[in-house]
Each structure stands twice: as structure tokens, then as C-alpha cells.
Amino acid sequence: MTGAGTDSTRPPREGGPAIVLVRPQLAVNIGMCARAMANFGLTDLRLVSPREGWPRTGAYRKGAYAAAAGAVHLLEKAKLYDSVEAAVADLNFVYASTARERGQAKPVLLPREAMGTSAVRIAAGETHGILFGPERTGLDNDDVALADAILTFPVNPAYASLNLAQAVLLSAYEYFSAAHGQIAPFEIAERSPPAQREMTLSFFEFLEGHLEERGFFRPVSKRPVMQRNLRNMFHRMQLTQQDVRTWWGMVVRLIEGPRETPQTRKRIKQKKPDSA
Amino acid sequence: MTGAGTDSTRPPREGGPAIVLVRPQLAVNIGMCARAMANFGLTDLRLVSPREGWPRTGAYRKGAYAAAAGAVHLLEKAKLYDSVEAAVADLNFVYASTARERGQAKPVLLPREAMGTSAVRIAAGETHGILFGPERTGLDNDDVALADAILTFPVNPAYASLNLAQAVLLSAYEYFSAAHGQIAPFEIAERSPPAQREMTLSFFEFLEGHLEERGFFRPVSKRPVMQRNLRNMFHRMQLTQQDVRTWWGMVVRLIEGPRETPQTRKRIKQKKPDSA
Numbered sequence: 001m002t003g004a005g006t007d008s009t010r011p012p013r014e015g016g017p018a019i020v021l022v023r024p025q026l027a028v029n030i031g032m033c034a035r036a037m038a039n040f041g042l043t044d045l046r047l048v049s050p051r052e053g054w055p056r057t058g059a060y061r062k063g064a065y066a067a068a069a070g071a072v073h074l075l076e077k078a079k080l081y082d083s084v085e086a087a088v089a090d091l092n093f094v095y096a097s098t099a100r101e102r103g104q105a106k107p108v109l110l111p112r113e114a115m116g117t118s119a120v121r122i123a124a125g126e127t128h129g130i131l132f133g134p135e136r137t138g139l140d141n142d143d144v145a146l147a148d149a150i151l152t153f154p155v156n157p158a159y160a161s162l163n164l165a166q167a168v169l170l171s172a173y174e175y176f177s178a179a180h181g182q183i184a185p186f187e188i189a190e191r192s193p194p195a196q197r198e199m200t201l202s203f204f205e206f207l208e209g210h211l212e213e214r215g216f217f218r219p220v221s222k223r224p225v226m227q228r229n230l231r232n233m234f235h236r237m238q239l240t241q242q243d244v245r246t247w248w249g250m251v252v253r254l255i256e257g258p259r260e261t262p263q264t265r266k267r268i269k270q271k272k273p274d275s276a
Numbered sequence: 277m278t279g280a281g282t283d284s285t286r287p288p289r290e291g292g293p294a295i296v297l298v299r300p301q302l303a304v305n306i307g308m309c310a311r312a313m314a315n316f317g318l319t320d321l322r323l324v325s326p327r328e329g330w331p332r333t334g335a336y337r338k339g340a341y342a343a344a345a346g347a348v349h350l351l352e353k354a355k356l357y358d359s360v361e362a363a364v365a366d367l368n369f370v371y372a373s374t375a376r377e378r379g380q381a382k383p384v385l386l387p388r389e390a391m392g393t394s395a396v397r398i399a400a401g402e403t404h405g406i407l408f409g410p411e412r413t414g415l416d417n418d419d420v421a422l423a424d425a426i427l428t429f430p431v432n433p434a435y436a437s438l439n440l441a442q443a444v445l446l447s448a449y450e451y452f453s454a455a456h457g458q459i460a461p462f463e464i465a466e467r468s469p470p471a472q473r474e475m476t477l478s479f480f481e482f483l484e485g486h487l488e489e490r491g492f493f494r495p496v497s498k499r500p501v502m503q504r505n506l507r508n509m510f511h512r513m514q515l516t517q518q519d520v521r522t523w524w525g526m527v528v529r530l531i532e533g534p535r536e537t538p539q540t541r542k543r544i545k546q547k548k549p550d551s552a
Contacts, residue, residue: 036442041432070435101462105516110458154449154458156317159346166312169442170449173430182386182430186377240381 016175017118018044018129019168020087022143025051025135027060031067031075032165038071040172045078046087046129054080084131084143092126093118096139096147097167099160104141107149111174114151119178130171135164192242203244204231207251292451293394294320294405295444296363298419301327301411303336307343307351308441314347316448321354322363330356360407360419368402369394372415372423373443375436380417383425387450390427395454406447411440468518479520480507483527
């Protein structure tokens with residue numbers, strides 16, 4: 001699944017498939033689609049005759065811009081078309097996203113396999129796009145007929161209705177994962193280097209020696225298994241060098257009791273004044 | 277990645293990890309999270325001190341229920357807690373979802389690997405959960421400290437802010453894909469059976485014979501390569517038996533000209549009256 005660049009130090013390539021919203025109804029959904037695209041590096045938003053026109057002043061446009069959060073640049077750059085044919089004219093490969101069977105003999109693909117292929121072919125210079133239909137009705141059959149393949153989502157059959165922006169999000173997520181690899185935006189927190197076995201083992205011997213002295217391992221026949229379980233608990237912690245020093249200190253305090261401080265010295269003096 | 281049940285005929289298991297929304301701010305986001313869960317078969321929604329309380333009458337509750345679309349049953353069943361400790365008390369494994377490094381020495385996992393593991397362990401009877409923080413601020417460090425591992429999303433570093441419901445959606449999607457396999461809710465449309473090679477080959481011979489007669493293959497030296505390219509174009513169509521019959525019919529019409537109809541017969545009579 002991880003295509004070209006899986007180098008997390010490199011800023012991810014932008015671009016990816018065009019997202020073609022066919023006759024979208026709600027401004028807020030257009031905005032949320034833009035945000036979902038931005039989350040995963042998609043940049044090519046195309047609108048085919050939005051129900052209330054585009055761009056607009058007033059509440060409609062405001063709603064879209066609010067929902068887009070930081071991704072307004074995608075709305076600014078969104079291209080407007082009056083037909084799906086025009087919107088896909090420059091594309092080499094077109095998916096039609098549908099939630100149900102459409103009686104058209106086209107391959108039916110899931111986002112992971114589809115975007116895996118598209119990532120490779122887009123990297124090779126092709127231009128791909130995905131059609132998403134109106135919220136209420138989805139794409140009509142003439143829209144689907146324009147596509148090379150059907151894209152559908154592996155949803156719970158008991159509740160299959162996927163919100164428009166969420167369908168866009170899953171496609172963008174799978175494209176980004178395929179094109180750039182699943183790379184965490186950050187690594188595990190900086191921590192002390194892992195302890196060498198010799199360091200851990202000498203701590204085990206120190207601890208087990210004191211436990212032995214104090215008759216912890218009873219019955220003696222059980223000592224080997226008790227010891228094994230104890231050591232395994234520590235191994236599961238994947239101790240760092242600092243962790244081992246911390247444990248060593250804890251055990252010392254448990255053995256020796258309160259550290260000597262002015263207060264404790266005072267208390268001790270009071271207990272045995274002759275020692276003064 | 278595809279765990280236990282990849283049998284599309286079987287209704288998917290419901291359940292999956294608990295989704296724990298910690299101090300969520302907006303009712304509409306709670307509703308959208310419920311919808312995203314329902315899309316991928318998650319059923320255990322937990323709310324830790326929602327900013328405006330829960331359940332509520334009035335606009336707040338209305339907003340949540342509207343956003344949940346068909347998934348109101350999840351809102352009805354949502355459990356309310358006044359601390360994260362209480363919300364995770366019964367869980368065996370807890371993820372904290374964060375968008376940035378939190379300086380805590382915990383494994384950092386991506387949704388695909390994390391939910392792949394959880395799917396296997398939940399199927400084995402464990403209970404897992406994912407903490408999601410307030411929209412504006414995310415989880416605080418005390419919340420993160422309660423988790424076994426950090427869950428983060430492979431987003432575009434240039435625009436990493438993922439909407440709450442979208443983070444829930446990606447987790448639910450990866451859990452569902454791992455637990456039940458990526459299965460399309462429908463198959464490719466019913467179509468005529470694929471043509472046997474012999475059927476395709478006799479069509480090729482028929483077509484090429486007529487092209488040969490008409491001197492299509494020129495220069496003759498190029499005939500083999502022209503023929504190969506022609507046949508490969510047809511092979512790429514993955515012809516069904518019906519497709520081959522359709523092509524055969526098209527070629528016949530191209531060769532023989534207009535089919536005889538009353539009109540054409542009349543026209544022919546007019547051209548050569550003696551034939552009457």
C-alpha cells in the first residue's frame with residue numbers, strides 16, 4: 001500500500017485525485033469536503049452546478065467557509081462546471097462513488113484498493129478524479145455512466161448512509177496513506193535509552209537478593225517460577241536506563257527506611273539522648 | 277488486516293471499541309460521532325461531562341439528534357460519566373487519540389495497526405476504548421496518562437486539524453475493515469457471461485477478413501502488428517458473449533448498409549423502376 005514517498009522527513013506531495021462534487025446541496029458540506037481534502041493533501045476541488053450556485057455572498061458562502069475551517073484556500077481555488085462531462089474532460093480515470101448497486105457493468109472497487117492503484121498511476125503522471133453525488137439522491141445513472149469504475153465504501157450494511165464529507169474523507173485518507181505511507185505526524189516521546197540486559201540483570205539480582213533475605217520466595221520450590229514471573233513483569237515495562245536507576249532507588253528506600261534529614265536526625269537524637 | 281469474519285453474506289458483528297468523548301463541546305459533533313460509529317458497526321458511545329450536560333432538552337439535544345441522522349439509538353444508549361477514570365474503568369486497553377506529541381513515553385500507533393490489533397483482541401473477548409478530547413484543546417495530559425497507547429492519524433502535516441467526528445470515523449472504519457474485512461456492500465452488476473476465446477477468435481477472423489478484403493491492412497508488412505493491436509483493444513474490453521454478438525451485428529450493418537425496411541425497399545424501387 002505505501003507508494004512512492006514513505007520518507008516522513010519529506011513534506012508530503014500535494015495533489016492527488018480531483019474531488020468532483022456533483023450538484024451538491026448544502027454549503028456546509030462543500031466546506032467540510034474542502035477540510036477533509038486538506039487533511040490529506042488533496043488540492044483539486046471541482047463543483048458541478050451546486051444547488052444554490054457558487055461562489056455566493058451571504059449566509060450560503062459563510063456556511064461553507066466556516067465549515068472549511070483552515071481550508072478556505074481550496075474553496076477559493078474550487079473550479080465551477082455546469083456539466084459532469086466538462087468537469088471530467090481532462091481526467092484519465094474517473095471513479096463514481098455510489099452506496100448501492102447501479103446495474104452498470106463496471107468494476108466495483110473499495111477505497112483502499114482503488115486509491116492504492118491511483119496513487120501509483122498519479123505518481124506516473126495520470127490525472128484521476130472521483131465523482132460524489134448530491135447528498136439526498138447520490139449520482140444519477142448518466143453520471144455513473146461517465147466513470148471507469150465504481151467506488152464504494154465497506155460500511156455496516158445495517159447503516160450504510162455515509163455523509164458526503166465523510167465519503168470524501170475516507171477516499172482522501174486512503175489516497176494519502178497509499179501515496180505517502182501511513183506515517184505518524186510525530187514519534188514516541190524522547191526518553192532515556194533502553195537499558196542494556198546487564199543493567200537490568202544486576203537490578204534483578206539486587207532486588208531478588210533482598211527478597212530472598214526477607215523470605216519472600218516461599219515455598220522455596222516455587223522460587224524459580226516466582227522469579228521468572230517477576231522478571232517478566234519488568235521486561236514488559238521495556239525499562240530505560242533511567243527507569244532502572246529509578247527502581248534501584250525505590251528498592252533502596254524500601255529497604256533502608258526514611259533517608260536521614262535534619263528532621264529525622266533530630267527525632268533520632270530525641271529517642272536516644274545519650275548518643276548526643 | 278482482515279480478521280475473523282470476511283464473509284459478506286453474514287451480517288457484521290457489532291460492538292468494537294468504546295468511543296469515549298471527553299468533555300465534548302458541541303452537540304452537533306456528538307451526533308456526527310454517533311453517525312460515524314453506526315456506519316461502521318460501533319455501538320458503545322461514552323460521554324465524559326459534555327460541556328452543556330447530557331441528555332438535554334431543547335436546541336442542544338435537537339442539534340445532536342439531527343446530526344446523528346439515523347443513529348439516534350446510539351445517543352439514546354450513550355453512557356454519561358463525570359470522570360475519564362470512571363469511563364474507562366471496565367476497559368482492558370485504552371487509546372488516547374492526539375494530534376501532537378504529548379511528551380509521554382507510550383507507543384504511538386496509527387489507526388490501521390491499532391485497530392488491526394484491537395479487532396483480534398476484542399474478538400478474543402477484551403474490551404478496548406479510544407479517548408477523544410474536546411474539539412478546541414484535545415485531551416489534557418492527565419487524560420493521556422490513563423491510556424496504554426497513543427492513537428494518531430497520518431494527516432498532511434501542513435493541515436493536521438482533524439474534525440472530532442472525522443477522527444472517530446477513521447478509527448471506526450479501520451476497526452470495521454480489520455474485523456470484517458473490506459467487503460463491498462454490493463458486487464459488480466449482473467452481466468452476460470464472459471465470451472469463450474473461440475467465440476472472440478471467430479469474430480476476429482470475421483472482422484479481419486472483411487478488413488482484408490477492403491484493403492485496410494496496408495502496408496501488408498504491417499498487417500501482423502496492426503492485427504495484434506486490434507485484437508488487444510478487444511481483449512481489453514473483457515468481452516461478454518452478449519458483447520461479441522453486439523459487435524458482430526455492428527460489423528454486419530457497416531458492411532451491408534441499411535437494413536431493408538419498407539422505406540428502403542421503396543427508395544430502391546424508385547431508383548430502378550424496371551425491377552418492379
